[in-house]
Amino acid sequence: VTIQQSQSQFQSQVMKFYIILLLGFLTAVAAEQGTAGKQQDVNALLWKIYQPLHRNRLKKLTCGFSPISSTSIYTDEGVAAKKIVDEFNCENLLEQKKYFSLFNPKHREETLMLFELFMSCKTWDPCIRNNAAYFRERINENVFVYALYVTVIHHPLGDGVVLPPLYEVTPHMFTNREIIDRAYSAKMTQNPGKFQMNFTGTWKNPEQRVAYFGEDIGINVHHVSWHMDYPFWWKDNYGYHLDRKGELFFWAHHQMTVRYDAERLSNNLNPVHEIYWNKPIDEGFAPHTTYKYGGEFPSRPDNVDIADVDGVAKVREVMAWERRIRDAIANGYVTGRDGKQFSILHDRGIDMLGNIIEQSEYSPDRAYYGGLHNMAHIIIGRQGDPKGKFDQLPSVMEHFETATRDPAFFQVHKYINNMFKELKDKLPPYTREDMMWNGIELEDISVDGNLLTYFEDFEFSLKNALDDSVSVSDVDIMAVVKRINHKEFSYMLRILSKRNEEVDATVRIFMCPRRDNNKILYSLESGRWGCIEMDKFWKKLYPGGNILHRHSNDSTVTVPDVPSFS
Numbered sequence: 001v002t003i004q005q006s007q008s009q010f011q012s013q014v015m016k017f018y019i020i021l022l023l024g025f026l027t028a029v030a031a032e033q034g035t036a037g038k039q040q041d042v043n044a045l046l047w048k049i050y051q052p053l054h055r056n057r058l059k060k061l062t063c064g065f066s067p068i069s070s071t072s073i074y075t076d077e078g079v080a081a082k083k084i085v086d087e088f089n090c091e092n093l094l095e096q097k098k099y100f101s102l103f104n105p106k107h108r109e110e111t112l113m114l115f116e117l118f119m120s121c122k123t124w125d126p127c128i129r130n131n132a133a134y135f136r137e138r139i140n141e142n143v144f145v146y147a148l149y150v151t152v153i154h155h156p157l158g159d160g161v162v163l164p165p166l167y168e169v170t171p172h173m174f175t176n177r178e179i180i181d182r183a184y185s186a187k188m189t190q191n192p193g194k195f196q197m198n199f200t201g202t203w204k205n206p207e208q209r210v211a212y213f214g215e216d217i218g219i220n221v222h223h224v225s226w227h228m229d230y231p232f233w234w235k236d237n238y239g240y241h242l243d244r245k246g247e248l249f250f251w252a253h254h255q256m257t258v259r260y261d262a263e264r265l266s267n268n269l270n271p272v273h274e275i276y277w278n279k280p281i282d283e284g285f286a287p288h289t290t291y292k293y294g295g296e297f298p299s300r301p302d303n304v305d306i307a308d309v310d311g312v313a314k315v316r317e318v319m320a321w322e323r324r325i326r327d328a329i330a331n332g333y334v335t336g337r338d339g340k341q342f343s344i345l346h347d348r349g350i351d352m353l354g355n356i357i358e359q360s361e362y363s364p365d366r367a368y369y370g371g372l373h374n375m376a377h378i379i380i381g382r383q384g385d386p387k388g389k390f391d392q393l394p395s396v397m398e399h400f401e402t403a404t405r406d407p408a409f410f411q412v413h414k415y416i417n418n419m420f421k422e423l424k425d426k427l428p429p430y431t432r433e434d435m436m437w438n439g440i441e442l443e444d445i446s447v448d449g450n451l452l453t454y455f456e457d458f459e460f461s462l463k464n465a466l467d468d469s470v471s472v473s474d475v476d477i478m479a480v481v482k483r484i485n486h487k488e489f490s491y492m493l494r495i496l497s498k499r500n501e502e503v504d505a506t507v508r509i510f511m512c513p514r515r516d517n518n519k520i521l522y523s524l525e526s527g528r529w530g531c532i533e534m535d536k537f538w539k540k541l542y543p544g545g546n547i548l549h550r551h552s553n554d555s556t557v558t559v560p561d562v563p564s565f566s
């Protein structure tokens with residue numbers, strides 16, 4: 001547990017919070033209809049994306065509207081709208097009923113055209129709403145879904161709208177072929193059904209013991225949501241700067257990796273090891289997932305040597321990027337395009353390192369430092385068919401919602417984490433003054449209840465995976481999947497304050513591994529890299545004894561599931 005004096009801006013943040021809350025309350029009455037209407041639009045737009053819009057109100061918009069007839073609805077005089085309409089008229093855009101991958105530069109360019117059009121909208125109705133209805137019927141369905149999600153997240157007009165759970169919008173990306181087959185059969189015979197979804201593979205594969213983690217629909221949604229909140233392609237001219245994006249890239253993936261290691265340790269497996277470009281990938285993977293259109297996700301056998309991927313990248317090139325990044329860490333600075341040096345040996349250095357490794361638009365020199373993270377996803381994902389001889393589709397590694405299924409995902413992120421650790425280890429150690437808070441003493445900490453995990457059944461609707469027709473109507477078809485949950489518990493902290501005024505404290509709680517897979521005790525120094533953030537909160541400390549209770553439900557690292565929209 002760490003207890004630190006909150007920064008002085010704490011007071012003003014609290015004030016801001018109250019003020020926003022107050023404003024929110026005052027405007028809520030007037031704006032309520034607006035948000036409810038937007039919510040209905042979003043739900044209708046994302047319902048059965050492979051079929052024409054079903055809601056009459058929106059359906060009407062898809063014919064009578066032209067994105068470029070009135071440019072006054074845009075902040076850029078229709079520049080973004082004109083661009084995508086031109087591309088569409090020249091038939092340059094990805095057709096419907098084809099796969100989409102954000103890692104494909106052409107696909108990404110298209111989805112950003114649509115996103116830029118939405119971002120240039122002054123109003124929801126007519127601009128975002130009509131354009132969304134218009135393009136939904138015309139461009140690739142998955143391009144549309146991605147563009148609409150990131151718009152609702154980032155456009156101020158999307159505030160208050162709840163995005164439906166992605167596993168119900170594009171169920172193919174979250175379940176496997178076996179379930180989809182049964183769902184089709186249930187629909188054709190008009191028999192409602194619930195199908196138990198099993199994790200891919202068999203117990204002959206030791207990695208199967210932790211498949212529940214990589215294939216968990218919660219971690220899949222967490223991962224894709226993080227990358228939508230902090231897209232690598234984000235440019236500040238969309239409206240604002242994404243603060244500490246590079247650092248959060250590290251933190252989000254580091255936490256996923258240490259969580260994975262904790263699950264491995266509890267299943268008698270070694271911690272995941274990092275990938276080496278010049279050694280084989282020991283773990284193969286057969287995803288059993290299938291695209292809505294185009295076929296199955298490709299597999300990879302065990303022990304493949306990492307080969308160049310035709311038309312994408314050479315392993316040598318990626319190793320050169322790694323060298324340059326390691327040199328930057330060793331030197332303590334990175335260089336920009338103009339040769340200017342920026343030190344990274346300070347508390348913002350990790351942010352810059354994250355931007356470089358992820359291949360963010362924020363990288364000071366994208367040509368020189370390359371795109372280690374994104375390219376690693378593509379290269380590892382293509383190792384089943386690196387020469388492209390068999391015309392396979394993009395792998396699970398090439399979609400944020402499926403990447404964690406492949407054990408190699410965590411090997412890649414262990415490799416990246418270790419680079420961040422190299423930088424961390426070069427920073428000067430915290431001083432006693434950094435760590436101490438005079439007059440504040442943590443006297444006792446205890447946990448009421450055990451941190452006991454268990455599996456429970458979770459159901460989600462597969463309706464949107466299946467097409468309708470006049471003669472075949474919807475029936476209830478659900479996937480049932482085991483998900484890990486935990487029993488409730490709470491922390492109790494006894495803190496003595498010898499200060500004679502109230503102070504604001506930030507409490508951070510971590511859980512760290514105690515023994516490794518050989519049952520050898522970790523030292524603080526070696527174990528701390530595996531610590532899992534459990535909670536972080538603010539509390540007032542009063543002079544004298546303070547007792548803080550904190551319930552596991554309130555943890556800032558967990559969220560409830562988004563309600564079903566089916």
Ligand SMILES: *[C@@H]1O[C@H](CO)[C@@H](O)[C@H](O)[C@H]1NC(C)=O
Nearest residue numbers: 178179182195196197198199
């Ligand atoms: C999942 O496993 C259970 C138990 O082995 C089996 O009854 C069920 O049919 C499997 N589900 C699928 C979709 O294969």
Ligand SMILES: *[C@@H]1O[C@H](CO)[C@@H](O)[C@H](O)[C@H]1NC(C)=O
Nearest residue numbers: 488489490551552553554560
């Ligand atoms: C914690 O959350 C669970 C699930 O939502 C709920 O059933 C339970 O009552 C909550 N416990 C407390 C103490 O709020």
